[in-house]
Amino acid sequence: MQCQMRILQLGCQMDARDKQLLRSLRLELCTEVLVDGVVTQYLYQEGILTDSHVQEIKAQTTTQRRTMMLLDILPSRGPKAFEVFLESLQEFPWVKDKLLAKRKEMTVQEPAGVPELAAGVLEAAPTDQQLNRLARGLGAEWEHIALCLGLSHTDIYRCKVQHPHNLQSQVLAALVLWRQRQGKAATLRSLQGSLLREELDPWLLQDMLR
Numbered sequence: 001m002q003c004q005m006r007i008l009q010l011g012c013q014m015d016a017r018d019k020q021l022l023r024s025l026r027l028e029l030c031t032e033v034l035v036d037g038v039v040t041q042y043l044y045q046e047g048i049l050t051d052s053h054v055q056e057i058k059a060q061t062t063t064q065r066r067t068m069m070l071l072d073i074l075p076s077r078g079p080k081a082f083e084v085f086l087e088s089l090q091e092f093p094w095v096k097d098k099l100l101a102k103r104k105e106m107t108v109q110e111p112a113g114v115p116e117l118a119a120g121v122l123e124a125a126p127t128d129q130q131l132n133r134l135a136r137g138l139g140a141e142w143e144h145i146a147l148c149l150g151l152s153h154t155d156i157y158r159c160k161v162q163h164p165h166n167l168q169s170q171v172l173a174a175l176v177l178w179r180q181r182q183g184k185a186a187t188l189r190s191l192q193g194s195l196l197r198e199e200l201d202p203w204l205l206q207d208m209l210r
Contacts, residue, residue: 018082019075021103023137026071032095035066042088043070048077065165072139072167121209122189125179134191134208135171142171148194149178 043049053073060066074081089096143156163169179186192205
């Protein structure tokens with residue numbers, strides 16, 4: 001019930017293609033976009049970021065980490081977040097052009113569908129390596145997935161406190177905790193269901209299993 005309420009509150013998520021685009025250009029954006037200027041303030045003005053988001057971004061120790069935190073938050077901020085992010089890049093027109101060009105390219109090359117996984121594969125428990133791959137592909141939406149998997153807000157808080165400066169480690173800690181708690185019930189099918197409920201890119205699970 002908690003998971004369902006959270007999903008209803010979130011509404012539609014960012015388009016899977018745009019999430020994939022931000023993820024694929026993550027390192028490049030971290031070297032080029034300075035979030036200390038107009039970008040963060042514009043996103044706040046347009047309602048994409050909240051006060052707590054802005055404070056969380058400012059709390060990061062370097063410009064690169066602040067940009068990385070922004071990129072982690074954006075995918076969970078609704079279907080308009082990417083377009084508003086593009087509008088915020090007034091001081092970085094070359095970055096905006098690169099994103100638009102790559103987005104058009106991905107629209108043409110995007111696969112028609114995701115191959116279905118065999119039932120036997122879905123009933124298996126994820127390995128440490130697989131969980132690490134999934135953790136690398138998730139952004140701020142990982143907290144909602146953790147709730148859907150049965151973890152509590154306290155569990156999520158502890159994972160964040162244990163790894164205050166590394167999002168991937170926070171996510172991995174939560175996934176490992178879920179696997180420990182659920183035992184045999186912690187299967188790839190459960191993970192797949194959580195990803196689908198959050199309307200995340202279905203290729204995340206495929207990448208996890210490669």
